Amino acid sequence: xxxxxxxxxxxxxxxxxxxxxxxxxxxxxxxxxxxxxxxxxxxxxxxxxxxxxxxxxxxxxxxxxxxxxxxxxxxxxxxxxxxxxxxxxxxxxxxxxxxxxxxxxxxxxxxxxxxxxxxxxxxxxxxxxxxxx
Amino acid sequence: xxxxxxxxxxxxxxxxxxxxxxxxxxxxxxxxxxxxxxxxxxxxxxxxxxxxxxxxxxxxxxxxxxxxxxxxxxxxxxxxxxxxxxxxxxxxxxxxxxxxxxxxxxxxxxxxxxxxxxxxxxxxxxxxxxxxxxxxxxxxxxxxxxxxxxxxxxxxxxxxxxxxxxxxxxxxxxxxxxxxxxxxxxxxxxxxxxxxxxxxxxxxxxxxxxxxxxxxxxxxxxxxxxxxxxxxxxxxxxxxxxxxxxxxxxxxxxxxxxxxxxxxxxxxxxxxxxxxxxxxxxxxxxxxxxxxxxxxxxxxxxxxxxxxxxxxxxxxxxxxxxxxxxxxxxxxxxxxxxxxxxxxxxxxxxxxxxxxxxxxxxxxxxxxxxxxxxxxxxxxxxxxxxxxxxxxxxxxxxxxxxxxxxxxxxxxxxxxxxxxxxxxxxxxxxxxxxxxxxxxxxxxxxxxxxxxxxxxxxxxxxxxxxxxxxxxxxxxxxxxxxxxxxxxxxxxxxxxxxxxxxxxxxxxxxxxxxxxxxxxxxxxxxxxxxxxxxxxxxxxxxxxxxxxxxxx
Numbered sequence: 001x002x003x004x005x006x007x008x009x010x011x012x013x014x015x016x017x018x019x020x021x022x023x024x025x026x027x028x029x030x031x032x033x034x035x036x037x038x039x040x041x042x043x044x045x046x047x048x049x050x051x052x053x054x055x056x057x058x059x060x061x062x063x064x065x066x067x068x069x070x071x072x073x074x075x076x077x078x079x080x081x082x083x084x085x086x087x088x089x090x091x092x093x094x095x096x097x098x099x100x101x102x103x104x105x106x107x108x109x110x111x112x113x114x115x116x117x118x119x120x121x122x123x124x125x126x127x128x129x130x131x132x133x
Numbered sequence: 134x135x136x137x138x139x140x141x142x143x144x145x146x147x148x149x150x151x152x153x154x155x156x157x158x159x160x161x162x163x164x165x166x167x168x169x170x171x172x173x174x175x176x177x178x179x180x181x182x183x184x185x186x187x188x189x190x191x192x193x194x195x196x197x198x199x200x201x202x203x204x205x206x207x208x209x210x211x212x213x214x215x216x217x218x219x220x221x222x223x224x225x226x227x228x229x230x231x232x233x234x235x236x237x238x239x240x241x242x243x244x245x246x247x248x249x250x251x252x253x254x255x256x257x258x259x260x261x262x263x264x265x266x267x268x269x270x271x272x273x274x275x276x277x278x279x280x281x282x283x284x285x286x287x288x289x290x291x292x293x294x295x296x297x298x299x300x301x302x303x304x305x306x307x308x309x310x311x312x313x314x315x316x317x318x319x320x321x322x323x324x325x326x327x328x329x330x331x332x333x334x335x336x337x338x339x340x341x342x343x344x345x346x347x348x349x350x351x352x353x354x355x356x357x358x359x360x361x362x363x364x365x366x367x368x369x370x371x372x373x374x375x376x377x378x379x380x381x382x383x384x385x386x387x388x389x390x391x392x393x394x395x396x397x398x399x400x401x402x403x404x405x406x407x408x409x410x411x412x413x414x415x416x417x418x419x420x421x422x423x424x425x426x427x428x429x430x431x432x433x434x435x436x437x438x439x440x441x442x443x444x445x446x447x448x449x450x451x452x453x454x455x456x457x458x459x460x461x462x463x464x465x466x467x468x469x470x471x472x473x474x475x476x477x478x479x480x481x482x483x484x485x486x487x488x489x490x491x492x493x494x495x496x497x498x499x500x501x502x503x504x505x506x507x508x509x510x511x512x513x514x515x516x517x518x519x520x521x522x523x524x525x526x527x528x529x530x531x532x533x534x535x536x537x538x539x540x541x542x543x544x545x546x547x548x549x550x551x552x553x554x555x556x557x558x559x560x561x562x563x564x565x566x567x568x569x570x571x572x573x574x575x576x577x578x579x580x581x582x583x584x585x586x587x588x589x590x591x592x593x594x595x596x597x598x599x600x601x602x603x604x605x606x607x608x609x610x611x612x613x614x615x616x617x618x619x620x621x622x623x624x625x626x627x628x629x630x631x632x633x634x635x636x637x638x639x640x641x642x643x644x645x646x647x648x649x650x651x652x653x654x655x656x657x658x659x660x661x662x663x664x665x666x667x668x669x670x671x672x673x674x675x676x677x678x679x680x681x682x683x684x685x
Contacts, residue, residue: 047221048198076219076272093587093621096614100604101312106613120613127611 006032007125010051012042012068013087014060022055025114026121039063043071051082052128053121055108058088066102073103081132083124087112138176139239142168143183143207145228151235158243165189169196179243183207183228187216194220203242218267268344270316271323279343279353280416286355291406293416296352296368297423298326298375299398299431303348305484306394308553310637311604318387319348325382326350329375351420372399388658393482398434400426439493441477442486446498450476451486453507455514456663458522458634458656461648468520468547470656471507472663497532500525508540514666515545522547522577527554530565543573547598551579552590559593566594577634582618588625599626601652603637610642616650623651 009031013019016037023033034049036042039060054072058065065086073079086107090096099107105127108120137158141148142165152160158178163171165184169192172180180197182204184190190206190213197204198221206217206225217225223242226234266278274282287293300322307315323344330340341353376397384392404419406412445451455469473483480486483503490499504523511521525548529535540546548569566576577598578591582605591599599622609615619635626633635647638657647655 048201076267090614093582093618094585096618097582097585099614100612100618104614105611123613131611 006030007052007128008032008034008049009121010034010036010042010045010049010054012036012039012054012060012065013057014038015057018057021114022117025118029118031121039065039068042068046072046075046078050078053083053085053124055085055087055117055121058086066098069104070102079103081128083128085120085124137178137243138174139179139181139243140168140171140177141181141183143181145183145207145235147230147232147235148181150232151239154232154236155240155243158239165193168193172197172200172202177202179203179205179239181205181207181239183209185209185213190216191220194222205238205242268323270319271344273323273327273342273344273350276343276345276351276420279341279351280413283341283353283355283416284412287404287412287416288406290355290357292356293404293406293419294354294356294368295402295404295416295419295423296354296372297400297402297420297427298350298352299400299424299427300348300350301396301398301431302394302484302488306391309484309603310391311602311607313604313607314387314391318383318391321382321386322379323350325379326375328382329378349424351423368401372397390482394484396434398427398431400424400428400430402426435489435492438479438485438489441475441479442489442493442495442499445475445477445480446495446502448476449502449506450480451499451502451506452476452665453503453510454663455510455666456656457661458654459660461635461652461655464660466519467654468522469510469515469666470522470549470663471503471510471524473503473506496526496528497534500529500532501534504529504535504539508546510666511540511542511545513668516669520545520547522549524549524551524579526551527562530562537569537572537574540574543569544575547575547577549577549579549600550594552583552602553580563593582622588622591625592629595629596631598632598634598654600634600636600656606635606637606643606647606657607639608643610640610646616646619647619650619652626653627651 009026011019011022011026011033013022013035014037019035019037023035026033034045034051036045040063042054042056043063054069056065056069065088069084069086072082072084075082083105084103086099086104087110088107089109090099090107106120106124108117138161139152139158140161140163142163144162149160152158165182165186166189168180168182168189171177172193173196177200180193180202182190182193183206184193194204194217203223204220206213206222207228207230208214208217208225209228214225214227224238226238230238265275267274283293303315303318306318326342330342340355343351343353345351379397380392380395383395400423402419402422404415407415451473454472454474456472457466458468458470459465460467473486475481475483475486480489487496487499490496504525507521507523515521523546525535527550537543570576575597576594577600578594578596579600580602581591581599583602601619601622605615605618609619619633623633625631632653633651634654634656635643635652636656638644638647638655638659640659643657644655644659
């Protein structure tokens with residue numbers, strides 16, 4: 001189980017370099033980070049990792065981030081507590097409505113700086129803790 | 134390979150025989166309470182658990198999965214099997230099982246326990262399939278699963294009754310409150326239905342429920358052998374009890390506004406087993422017949438409501454509840470939204486009332502009645518500094534009886550126009566708005582942000598107030614995208630000299646969040662429920678009786 005000191009974070013990005021940078025940055029901050037390079041891989045890992053937060057890149061070949069988000073949120077048990085952060089620019093009102101419709105909790109615009117990313121992760125973790133308490 | 138182990142708490146000698154068929158794997162017996170601890174040991178390739186204790190089962194499955202070890206569950210009964218599926222055990226089988234069966238299950242579980250790279254596609258597919266078999270919200274099996282389950286029993290007993298529960302207006306809940314609310318209501322409904330079935334014994338018969346994605350529920354009632362199926366009157370009685378039970382639950386958890394929208398129509402059909410016809414086909418026909426029956430009951434009910442509405446219009450059988458809108462900072466009442474309610478119980482909900490009116494082409498007439506009742510209240514019920522928010526459908530502007538001179542205190546009226554209705558003739562509509570504005574009326578865009586349209590369409594109406602759609606407010610304290618949208622809306626309003634009202638604020642956390650985001654006014658159950666306002670102390674002039682009946 002991944003409650004307590006080392007909250008589990010699943011980072012999903014088809015770009016290996018990006019994923020690696022995020023992993024290192026977050027691991028130093030005490031999170032247990034798992035990386036997936038595709039939507040399918042993320043879903044396969046989902047039940048094992050039981051992430052508190054998923055950082056989900058939208059633009060991926062194959063199953064895109066939106067679809068992954070929707071499936072994760074539909075999970076009968078994990079779907080209730082997981083926080084999904086979409087990694088994409090949501091400029092238009094319409095994009096944000098769409099994101100809400102699929103169950104996303106937050107988003108980070110690309111390109112992002114790492115402190116912003118960490119702050120976003122932290123505020124979602126805080127929310128997740130409050131909700132599961 | 135000989136160091137691969139299968140742990141088990143079962144004494145079944147068939148397991149030994151089954152494992153002997155698999156190369157390189159040997160069995161190791163462990164007490165049930167030791168299984169969870171043992172899964173991390175070197176060489177463990179699988180766990181086979183037989184215990185019926187749900188707590189033990191869960192902890193073993195969780196420990197095994199955390200260690201990447203697959204689990205096989207030997208199920209003594211259906212309950213254990215369901216738990217195994219819910220816990221996502223890799224495999225399960227029914228006890229007693231043959232050697233072959235066991236060895237096959239174990240082999241396939243061990244194969245699935247292999248590293249994810251190879252198996253990831255399979256696993257994803259499995260997750261998806263499992264989601265298709267059980268509705269994730271209600272936890273109820275989908276129709277194909279239920280047909281499979283009832284197959285044997287139906288054949289044996291020769292008779293099956295299908296009840297189709299048609300839940301009307303659930304789509305309305307989604308439209309008004311957003312999908313999260315509908316999900317919550319469906320969850321409540323399913324729980325209430327299950328609870329009801331647990332308490333209800335229809336003789337010793339089997340009753341099964343399934344959920345269609347169309348928000349409806351299907352019951353299979355299979356009479357016990359030697360007992361005839363429930364009689365018409367038994368079913369009717371059961372249905373009305375079910376209706377009351379579910380209604381009460383929904384009201385308790387989601388309030389009367391939502392409960393007032395709720396209705397079930399139940400259709401039924403009898404299916405008799407016939408070996409010449411494929412069983413699925415028989416059942417599907419039965420379901421269709423029951424669904425049609427439920428729709429025809431719905432139609433009959435509608436006709437009755439239209440009659441109720443005509444009577445209400447004749448007797449002016451509408452009253453107004455006033456829902457306070459308060460200043461966020463001071464919580465002082467700024468004004469009230471007028472909510473029309475039917476005096477007759479069947480027409481209590483305004484949504485239902487206007488639905489019925491639309492079917493019977495009585496929308497203008499109903500609007501006129503509601504409007505005049507609401508406007509009366511400005512003089513008789515509101516304090517002199519309070520404002521009345523009046524819901525007006527854009528179509529009402531084409532009603533010649535609705536005009537800018539109808540009201541005595543236009544500066545105390547805010548006309549709410551919903552973003553949901555499409556406005557056809559825009560230039561004409563704006564012209565009408567201008568006429569009202571010149572007389573001193575103010576305007577609010579209702580349900581703002583409910584659609585995908587964004588801010589452009591709101592700017593077009595040049596509103597004085599923007600009422601945010603409830604779906605944006607519901608759980609806004611935990612969703613940062615909603616916060617971002619509301620922030621955008623507040624900034625837009627401040628730039629355009631408008632004020633933002635948050636509707637549907639139900640919890641303290643939501644209230645605090647919208648306050649922090651700079652929302653100017655708040656409306657919602659957290660502070661006030663809609664209520665009847667008493668007549669104010671100073672009696673107004675008698676002539677209001679006349680002005681209220683101005684409509685031709």
